[in-house]
Amino acid sequence: MSLHSLFMDLAHSPLGHAMQTSKWDFAIVEMVHLLALAVLGGSVLIVDLRLLGVILKGESARDIGRDLYRLLLGSLLVMVVSGVALLSEEAGKCYYSPAFRCKMALLAAAILFYFTLHRRALIHTGSGKPSLWARFAAVVSLLLWLGVGVAGRAIGLL
Amino acid sequence: MNLPVARKVIPMKPQFTLLLTLALTLSAVPAYAHHSFAAEFDGTKPVRLVGKITRVEWTNPHTYFYIDVVDTQGKVTNWGVEGASPGALSRRGWKREDLKIGGKVVVEGYRAKNGSNLADGRLVTLPDGRKVYGGSPGDGGPGDDGTDHGSLPGTTQ
Amino acid sequence: MPLLQHLCQLLYDSSFGTMIRESNNAFPIIESIHVLSITLLIGTIAVLDLRMLGLVLRPIPVTRVARSVLPLTWSGFTVSFVSGFLLFWAEAAKNYSNPAFRAKLILLGLAGLNPLIFHTTIYRRVHQWESLHISPWRARAAAIASLSLWSGVIIAGRAIAYF
Numbered sequence: 001m002s003l004h005s006l007f008m009d010l011a012h013s014p015l016g017h018a019m020q021t022s023k024w025d026f027a028i029v030e031m032v033h034l035l036a037l038a039v040l041g042g043s044v045l046i047v048d049l050r051l052l053g054v055i056l057k058g059e060s061a062r063d064i065g066r067d068l069y070r071l072l073l074g075s076l077l078v079m080v081v082s083g084v085a086l087l088s089e090e091a092g093k094c095y096y097s098p099a100f101r102c103k104m105a106l107l108a109a110a111i112l113f114y115f116t117l118h119r120r121a122l123i124h125t126g127s128g129k130p131s132l133w134a135r136f137a138a139v140v141s142l143l144l145w146l147g148v149g150v151a152g153r154a155i156g157l158l
Numbered sequence: 159m160n161l162p163v164a165r166k167v168i169p170m171k172p173q174f175t176l177l178l179t180l181a182l183t184l185s186a187v188p189a190y191a192h193h194s195f196a197a198e199f200d201g202t203k204p205v206r207l208v209g210k211i212t213r214v215e216w217t218n219p220h221t222y223f224y225i226d227v228v229d230t231q232g233k234v235t236n237w238g239v240e241g242a243s244p245g246a247l248s249r250r251g252w253k254r255e256d257l258k259i260g261g262k263v264v265v266e267g268y269r270a271k272n273g274s275n276l277a278d279g280r281l282v283t284l285p286d287g288r289k290v291y292g293g294s295p296g297d298g299g300p301g302d303d304g305t306d307h308g309s310l311p312g313t314t315q
Numbered sequence: 316m317p318l319l320q321h322l323c324q325l326l327y328d329s330s331f332g333t334m335i336r337e338s339n340n341a342f343p344i345i346e347s348i349h350v351l352s353i354t355l356l357i358g359t360i361a362v363l364d365l366r367m368l369g370l371v372l373r374p375i376p377v378t379r380v381a382r383s384v385l386p387l388t389w390s391g392f393t394v395s396f397v398s399g400f401l402l403f404w405a406e407a408a409k410n411y412s413n414p415a416f417r418a419k420l421i422l423l424g425l426a427g428l429n430p431l432i433f434h435t436t437i438y439r440r441v442h443q444w445e446s447l448h449i450s451p452w453r454a455r456a457a458a459i460a461s462l463s464l465w466s467g468v469i470i471a472g473r474a475i476a477y478f
Contacts, residue, residue, distance in 0.1 A: 023198070027477055031470045034353065038469060041351075042358020045387060055383035059375055067371055068362075092296035096305075146351075153347040158246065158294075218335075218342035218405070219476070245339035254337070 007091040016088035029085045036078035037149070043072040044145050051121060051138035053130045061130070065122040076111075099158050103151035110144035113137075198240075199278050203269040207237055207277065211261050211285075216254040218243050223257050223279075225265070239265050239279040241292055251290050252282075261285030267292070320411050327408035335405035342405060349398035356391030357465045359384045364458035369449030376445040377454075413478045419471035426464035433457040 010016055019026050049055045050064050087094055094100040121130070121137035130138070209225030221241040226234050241247055244254070257263070264283035270276040279292040295305050316324070326332050335341050363384045365371045372380055403410055410416040437453040444451050450458070 023477065027474065031473045034350070034469050034473055035466055038353045038357040038465075039361055040358070041354020042361050045354060045359060046362050046384070049383075049387070055387075056375065056379065059379070063374070064372065067373075071362075071365070071371060090296075093294045094296070096296035097294075149351045149354075150347065153343075153350065157243065157343045157347075158249070216337050218338065219346075243343065244337055245343055248339050 004095055007087075007095045010084070010088045011091035013088060015085060016091065019085055019089035026086075026089055029082050033079060033082040033086060036075045036082065039075035040072060040079060041145070041149070043068045043075065044141065047072070047122070048138040048142050051118075051125060051130055051141075052135050057129075058127060060127045061122045061125040061134075065119070072114075094155065097155055097158065099151050099154035103148055103155065106144055106147040106151055110141070110148055113141060113144060198270060199268040200271045201268060205265070205267060205269050205277050207239070207263075207265040207267075209237065209263065209265075211257055211259050211263060212236060214254065214257045214259070216244055216257075218245075221247060223263075225263060235275060237265075238274075238276040239267065239282070240276060241279050241282075242294075247290075247292070250292070251288070252284075256284045256286065256288075256290075258285055320408075323407035323411040326404050327406070329404070332404045332407065335401060342402075345398050345401050349395060349402060352391050352394040352398065353469060354391070356388055356395050357469065359387040359391060360465065361462060363388075364461045367450040367454045367458040373448040377447075377450060378441055378445045410475070413475055415471050415474035415478050419468055419475065422464055422467040422471055426461070426468055429457055429460045429464060 011020075019029070046055070047061075047065050047068050050057075050059065050061050056064060118137050118141050121134040124131070125134045207225060207227050209227040211223055212226050213224040215222040221244060222238055223241075224236055224238050227237050228234050241252075242250075262285055265277060265279050266281040267277040267279050281289060281291055283289050327336075335345065362371060363377075363380055366373070366375070366377060366380045433454070437451060437457070444454070449455070
């Protein structure tokens with residue numbers, strides 16, 4: 001099964017049909033996607049700015065990361081589910097869209113980075129000042145997530 | 159001060175895979191793949207309009223131009239044609255100056271779902287004779303071949 | 316024509332507003348900044364609201380969270396406001412009659428009033444309750460109002476395109 005046929009199956013599914021025919025279904029899913037974006041962005045900002053040593057200095061970076069982990073994961077899940085629904089409305093267009101492909105690549109990179117090197121940087125920093133490496137990890141994280149957002153905007157604009 | 163014990167969290171990857179699989183296995187009825195304007199335009203109502211441009215709104219987020227279409231009885235109806243944003247159209251080879259008031263255009267597209275005299279401009283023959291594509295690659299409408307310029311006959315590359 | 320509508324029409328017809336509205340890149344860029352700024356404005360204040368509801372960052376005193384979050388929220392507000400005003404300038408005449416836009420402004424006003432009330436009342440005694448894992452009910456009410464009103468702003472903002 002090729003990737004293209006996977007996308008076409010999604011477009012032809014009942015979810016795709018519902019998204020393609022109902023104006024307000026699509027609008028509601030878009031709104032949910034935006035609400036989750038706000039929460040995801042907020043958690044990423046707080047965690048990474050702590051890792052950068054800009055805010056909540058002296059508080060445990062590891063604990064902050066762990067505490068906001070649920071919020072981050074929850075909002076990310078909502079974004080993925082709503083994202084699939086949005087995709088089902090224009091799967092063909094997204095398949096060919098360089099902006100969509102870019103967004104998916106950056107998303108995969110951001111998630112992978114978050115669960116590996118970024119997590120290690122949070123643990124290492126503990127309650128102290130972040131090392132150069134930790135600050136670099138924070139910047140990479142912020143840039144990757146920003147990239148996901150910008151690429152997402154580009155899907156509709158190009 | 160101790161943090162509450164971290165709760166058990168299901169790893170995200172399997173959840174996503176499960177959800178995506180679920181979405182895909184729901185493919186029962188072979189629904190026709192509509193293009194991305196499907197919320198506003200009807201994929202089963204293609205239109206071909208020939209007329210003179212009366213007004214142009216070269217605006218974000220959508221451009222519009224209006225044409226007077228004369229039918230066989232001589233009756234004049236004013237139609238609206240919706241297009242993508244100025245930036246997107248400029249990347250497809252359109253310029254605002256291409257749509258001169260009074261100039262003749264041929265618009266191939268789909269009619270609005272609510273039956274009003276509004277269509278989306280998928281292929282437009284400009285007054286200077288060039289044919290420009292209005293769709294997006296992969297959106298499933300006529301002329302879609304996954305590229306930026308579509309494959310409708312006569313489209314300027 | 317009512318005065319307000321007339322002013323909106325003046326903004327809309329101005330060369331600056333027209334330039335943004337008919338631009339190839341300026342409008343999409345300004346709009347993208349506006350949309351992405353919700354993370355800085357609303358995402359950060361949501362963390363403070365959730366702290367007062369006792370859902371995140373409980374070991375950290377509310378005042379500490381507020382001191383870290385509020386500068387970010389204000390930066391986000393500045394970016395949102397400037398980009399939003401530019402978008403409004405470009406679309407003023409159309410926005411005037413748009414019910415979603417009107418709803419958004421009302422919700423925005425309320426979202427601004429809520430912290431004003433909060434900071435002049437229950438927050439004045441914050442040192443009495445800053446270390447509690449769950450804040451007093453008045454603070455929680457303000458937190459819930461904040462989350463609801465800002466969500467409403469996002470929803471109304473998105474709905475503008477549909478009217």
